[in-house]
Amino acid sequence: MSRVLTRLLLLTTILLAARVGGAAAQEPPLGLQIAGVSDAGYPKAQAVITIEDASNAAAPALTAGDVQVTLDGKPAKVRSAELASSETSPLDVLFVFDTSGSMAGRPIAQAKDAAKAFIAQLAPQDRVGVMAFSDQVQVLQDYTTDHAAASAVIDGLRAAGNTALYQATGGAAVKAGGSLASRRAVVLLSDGADYGSGGTITRQQAIDAVTTVGAPIFAVGEGSDIDRAYLQQIASGSNGRYLEAPDPAELGSLYAGIARLLRSQYVITFDASAVTTARSVRVGVTVTSGTRSASAQTSYQAAAAVAPMVTLEGIGAGESLTAKRTVTAKISGSQTVTRVIFRVDGRDVAQSSFPPYSYVYDPRAFGGGTHTLSVTAESPAGPADASVRFASTPVAAGGGGSMFMVAGAVAVVLVVLAAGAAFVWRARRNASLPPATVQIAAVRARTPAPLPVGEPPPPAAAEVVEEPKGLLISRAGSDLGSEYIVGGRPVSIGSGEHCAVRVPDRGLSAVEARIWVRGGQLMLHRITSLNALANEGVTGGWSILDPGDSFELGPHAFEFRLIVERPAAEGEADVPNILRDPEGRASPPPAPVMPAPEPSRLRLVELMPKNDIELPPDDEERAG
Numbered sequence: 001m002s003r004v005l006t007r008l009l010l011l012t013t014i015l016l017a018a019r020v021g022g023a024a025a026q027e028p029p030l031g032l033q034i035a036g037v038s039d040a041g042y043p044k045a046q047a048v049i050t051i052e053d054a055s056n057a058a059a060p061a062l063t064a065g066d067v068q069v070t071l072d073g074k075p076a077k078v079r080s081a082e083l084a085s086s087e088t089s090p091l092d093v094l095f096v097f098d099t100s101g102s103m104a105g106r107p108i109a110q111a112k113d114a115a116k117a118f119i120a121q122l123a124p125q126d127r128v129g130v131m132a133f134s135d136q137v138q139v140l141q142d143y144t145t146d147h148a149a150a151s152a153v154i155d156g157l158r159a160a161g162n163t164a165l166y167q168a169t170g171g172a173a174v175k176a177g178g179s180l181a182s183r184r185a186v187v188l189l190s191d192g193a194d195y196g197s198g199g200t201i202t203r204q205q206a207i208d209a210v211t212t213v214g215a216p217i218f219a220v221g222e223g224s225d226i227d228r229a230y231l232q233q234i235a236s237g238s239n240g241r242y243l244e245a246p247d248p249a250e251l252g253s254l255y256a257g258i259a260r261l262l263r264s265q266y267v268i269t270f271d272a273s274a275v276t277t278a279r280s281v282r283v284g285v286t287v288t289s290g291t292r293s294a295s296a297q298t299s300y301q302a303a304a305a306v307a308p309m310v311t312l313e314g315i316g317a318g319e320s321l322t323a324k325r326t327v328t329a330k331i332s333g334s335q336t337v338t339r340v341i342f343r344v345d346g347r348d349v350a351q352s353s354f355p356p357y358s359y360v361y362d363p364r365a366f367g368g369g370t371h372t373l374s375v376t377a378e379s380p381a382g383p384a385d386a387s388v389r390f391a392s393t394p395v396a397a398g399g400g401g402s403m404f405m406v407a408g409a410v411a412v413v414l415v416v417l418a419a420g421a422a423f424v425w426r427a428r429r430n431a432s433l434p435p436a437t438v439q440i441a442a443v444r445a446r447t448p449a450p451l452p453v454g455e456p457p458p459p460a461a462a463e464v465v466e467e468p469k470g471l472l473i474s475r476a477g478s479d480l481g482s483e484y485i486v487g488g489r490p491v492s493i494g495s496g497e498h499c500a501v502r503v504p505d506r507g508l509s510a511v512e513a514r515i516w517v518r519g520g521q522l523m524l525h526r527i528t529s530l531n532a533l534a535n536e537g538v539t540g541g542w543s544i545l546d547p548g549d550s551f552e553l554g555p556h557a558f559e560f561r562l563i564v565e566r567p568a569a570e571g572e573a574d575v576p577n578i579l580r581d582p583e584g585r586a587s588p589p590p591a592p593v594m595p596a597p598e599p600s601r602l603r604l605v606e607l608m609p610k611n612d613i614e615l616p617p618d619d620e621e622r623a624g
Contacts, residue, residue, distance in 0.1 A: 032294035033239045036214035043273035051264050060289035069270045070284040077271040084265040090125040092181040096172045096188040099132045104159035110248035114255040116151045133168035134161030162196035169206040176215035184215035193227035216240035218258045275302045308333035310377045310386040320391040321363050329357040329375045339378045350467045363394040463491045463500035469517040477556030490516040512553045522560045
């Protein structure tokens with residue numbers, strides 16, 4: 001009996017396993033296509049992807065961790081993956097209708113109803129355009145958010161004439177290519193092959209045109225006389241879909257399916273800073289959702305990464321400087337600047353990785369004569385330079401200056417004589433006082449006289465950090481995470497209002513220390529204060545810190561970093577440099593500028609002469 005039971009249990013287990021395995025094997029696959037790629041926000045780029053679930057389920061919920069992007073086979077950092085929303089990424093959809101004579105009657109009526117039902121599902125921000133073709137191609141409605149107006153234009157379509165299919169494909173490419181929307185789509189309906197149009201665009205030129213636009217074409221073939229091969233080519237070349245409706249009644253469900261696909265689009269934002277020249281770039285996208293995954297590839301034409309422009313303010317060409325002058329480099333352009341270097345006569349004198357990019361020129365440091373101040377702004381697109389020649393004339397030490405020196409010497413002698421007389425007078429006076437009285441008088445002599453009650457102390461001049469060279473990052477205390485700039489000249493750190501490095505903590509002394517950067521190290525000169533003496537036992541003194549070292553002031557701890565760090569060694573390119581890039585991205589080194597490849601295809605404007613796309617007549621009836 002036990003043997004029979006065992007066999008039954010085993011058989012049941014096998015059947016259940018087969019059922020579960022069959023269910024897993026039958027899980028509908030994911031479909032993925034890249035609808036378009038744009039690097040308008042370089043160094044960030046965006047890919048619009050369309051996800052198709054064979055089970056007609058809602059689009060899977062994706063995060064940046066579910067998506068992988070490659071550029072020419074090399075991984076690119078994915079910054080975000082967001083389901084396309086008409087509020088953040090409006091859709092431009094262009095309907096292209098075949099209005100040739102063979103579409104008369106039921107086919108054109110069903111096509112109108114299907115398109116109007118599609119429009120009814122769009123968000124208010126989405127735009128609709130309408131084109132029609134028979135003997136010629138006509139733009140009947142430019143892109144508009146007035147969905148009622150677009151539907152009215154569609155209602156007025158009539159079928160007559162031949163089929164300018166190739167011309168219509170080129171016209172649709174031109175129209176969609178002029179859209180600035182991040183999400184674009186073309187829905188092209190045809191019931192036959194190109195015939196009797198006498199158009200100027202060949203079949204291959206039309207196919208080539210749609211591959212350069214970045215807008216997917218949903219090619220819908222209606223009826224039995226369609227040019228299936230051509231429609232499949234333009235759909236595949238544009239990363240769209242080919243759909244077939246043997247019966248006009250099927251157009252409604254096909255258009256509804258297109259609308260559903262567009263609602264399942266994702267906008268993938270990734271780092272394209274590795275692309276520094278105008279060229280064709282291969283993009284690969286892989287999406288993983290649970291146990292399912294899908295991949296797709298396409299190419300896009302990267303825009304030229306234009307280096308920023310630099311201008312110098314605060315100094316003019318040929319000017320003669322006799323005193324210190326602050327010179328500022330103004331950067332314009334969309335490129336991310338990684339570092340700005342100032343040079344005088346070819347020698348590096350200052351550098352910074354964040355604005356304002358300023359340098360204080362001192363004529364005494366370089367002497368008289370003609371000098372050249374130059375600045376270089378480094379970016380992923382390459383360096384940008386600016387320079388200015390000027391005269392430097394430090395104030396001479398002779399002449400009138402000698403009179404001031406004589407007067408100063410006389411003043412010093414008088415002060416010494418007065419001090420000596422005062423010393424003799426105090427010595428004679430103190431000789432007649434008890435020892436304790438002498439000690440108290442000595443202490444009082446070293447103590448500044450108190451200010452009258454109610455009179456505020458004189459405000460100290462606010463300090464300014466010049467020539468930024470370092471950064472202090474708070475690692476402990478009430479200001480945890482705060483960052484403070486340190487320059488090449490000594491400034492104060494403390495709670496005082498005048499401190500260049502002011503820590504908002506009244507528990508600290510007004511001035512705790514003097515700090516500055518020299519030779520890549522932080523100079524720290526602690527000042528004896530009641531706070532330091534009571535809490536830390538510190539009586540003052542010097543400390544020299546290397547980048548990465550830390551020091552403490554009361555409950556606060558600060559880590560020292562250089563603003564300009566060493567270039568990343570081989571293998572470190574992916575390590576983020578938080579000082580060069582506030583978003584945590586490691587900026588790649590500038591790449592050599594390569595010449596842009598010659599275009600292998602005709603430009604769209606050459607494919608579509610203006611006289612081949614007619615606008616609707618003013619006083620005549622809109623006809624197909």
